[in-house]
Amino acid sequence: MQLWNKGYEPDKMIEEFTVGNDRELDMRLARYDVQGSMAHIRMLHKIGLLEEEELTKLLAELQNILGEIEREEFTIRPGVEDVHSQVEFLLTERLGEIGKKIHSGRSRNDQVLVDLKLMLRDELREIAYSANTLFTRLQQLSEEYKDVLMPGYTHLQVAMPSSFGLWFGAYAEALVDDLQIVAAAYRIANQNPLGSAAGYGSSFPLDRQMTTDLLGFDTMHYNVVAAQMSRGKTERAVAMAIEAIASTVGHFAMDVCLWMCSNFGFVRFPDEFTTGSSIMPHKKNPDVFEIMRGKCNRLQSIPNEIALLTANLPLGYNRDLQLLKDIIFPATLEIRQCLEMCHFMLGHIIINTDIISDSKYDYLFTVEDVNRLALSGTPFREAYRQIGMQVQHGEYTPHREVNHTHQGSIGNLCNDKIAEKMRKVMQTFAC
Numbered sequence: 001m002q003l004w005n006k007g008y009e010p011d012k013m014i015e016e017f018t019v020g021n022d023r024e025l026d027m028r029l030a031r032y033d034v035q036g037s038m039a040h041i042r043m044l045h046k047i048g049l050l051e052e053e054e055l056t057k058l059l060a061e062l063q064n065i066l067g068e069i070e071r072e073e074f075t076i077r078p079g080v081e082d083v084h085s086q087v088e089f090l091l092t093e094r095l096g097e098i099g100k101k102i103h104s105g106r107s108r109n110d111q112v113l114v115d116l117k118l119m120l121r122d123e124l125r126e127i128a129y130s131a132n133t134l135f136t137r138l139q140q141l142s143e144e145y146k147d148v149l150m151p152g153y154t155h156l157q158v159a160m161p162s163s164f165g166l167w168f169g170a171y172a173e174a175l176v177d178d179l180q181i182v183a184a185a186y187r188i189a190n191q192n193p194l195g196s197a198a199g200y201g202s203s204f205p206l207d208r209q210m211t212t213d214l215l216g217f218d219t220m221h222y223n224v225v226a227a228q229m230s231r232g233k234t235e236r237a238v239a240m241a242i243e244a245i246a247s248t249v250g251h252f253a254m255d256v257c258l259w260m261c262s263n264f265g266f267v268r269f270p271d272e273f274t275t276g277s278s279i280m281p282h283k284k285n286p287d288v289f290e291i292m293r294g295k296c297n298r299l300q301s302i303p304n305e306i307a308l309l310t311a312n313l314p315l316g317y318n319r320d321l322q323l324l325k326d327i328i329f330p331a332t333l334e335i336r337q338c339l340e341m342c343h344f345m346l347g348h349i350i351i352n353t354d355i356i357s358d359s360k361y362d363y364l365f366t367v368e369d370v371n372r373l374a375l376s377g378t379p380f381r382e383a384y385r386q387i388g389m390q391v392q393h394g395e396y397t398p399h400r401e402v403n404h405t406h407q408g409s410i411g412n413l414c415n416d417k418i419a420e421k422m423r424k425v426m427q428t429f430a431c
């Protein structure tokens with residue numbers, strides 16, 4: 001039975017095709033749907049569309065349904081289109097006529113919008129917390145291993161001295177930038193669309209400020225058409241935030257795969273954190289970081305998926321928008337999984353503390369030696385030529401002394417300054 005049933009049964013194939021897996025996806029919206037309904041009916045009461053007694057009964061039953069959702073007893077019955085219909089059917093089944101009153105002044109179009117905003121706001125906060133936890137671990141490792149040198153590469157050729165402090169610290173600071181994008185998406189999601197109804201408002205004197213306050217939104221999407229247009233645009237902003245984090249974590253995962261390669265051997269993990277081969281008995285594979293890299297690479301495609309899904313849609317609600325859930329819902333979970341797994345693995349990473357004494361890394365120090373000459377008075381280009389000729393004739397022997405002091409360099413990581421930037425951006429998510 002559909003909310004819009006007018007005495008004829010829709011064709012089964014049509015129903016299956018249009019509903020698809022929306023019922024399963026809607027389960028994640030259930031508690032937000034109830035919260036949205038609670039705010040809506042309080043407002044309906046305030047503007048005189050519900051009696052006090054009706055409001056009390058409806059609120060109590062919605063509270064019951066919330067309990068059922070939390071105890072995982074709530075289901076969307078087969079034949080019921082979506083979570084919004086299921087909640088309304090339950091109210092009518094249990095309370096009779098008054099259940100039929102709650103839909104005044106709203107449409108499933110603004111209902112799903114408000115559910116999504118509430119959910120995405122929570123998801124973004126969780127993503128930010130997980131990213132911040134990983135950030136803290138990266139910074140700890142950066143401090144712990146700040147004196148352990150490793151090769152730095154350009155073009156994948158040995159370039160200049162780097163350090164584990166610099167490497168871990170780099171990904172920590174990259175996460176700060178990613179969280180600026182998460183914070184922007186959070187501010188976009190934190191606006192109340194309720195009251196936009198089907199997308200063109202309502203002739204009821206709705207008090208939209210009241211539902212904005214009740215649901216704890218920062219502000220509302222004032223223009224009802226803009227509110228409806230925010231379906232798709234909000235998901236796109238969230239997708240961009242996820243993409244930003246995925247690009248950082250995916251890049252880090254690639255580094256770990258490379259550093260774990262036996263030709264490098266810069267890092268390793270205890271055996272139980274690696275995987276084996278069915279044919280080669282010696283293998284200790286970095287599957288965790290390969291899966292992480294793969295998931296993160298795939299997650300970077302979701303802004304494009306959303307762009308294509310929503311490109312040139314006519315103004316107003318279109319059913320295509322339902323398919324956004326299928327893109328964004330799994331992605332919010334997957335990015336958190338990746339962040340949490342990365343944090344977990346970094347609790348067990350084993351660092352090779354003696355990499356650069358190997359002569360294959362001798363050329364790491366050419367720039368240090370050029371600079372040493374330049375500091376003692378030789379013009380830079382001449383110093384460069386002298387060391388260059390030594391390399392050319394196989395006569396170069398490095399000093400292996402590294403003395404970097406400027407901000408953000410091996411010898412002056414500025415991790416405290418980076419932590420301060422992170423603290424500021426995390427304030428966005430304070431409840």
Ligand code: ARG
Binds near residue numbers: 317
């Ligand atoms: N399941 C629908 C969606 O996600 C709910 C809104 C349906 N509205 C409509 N007019 N068909 O978009």
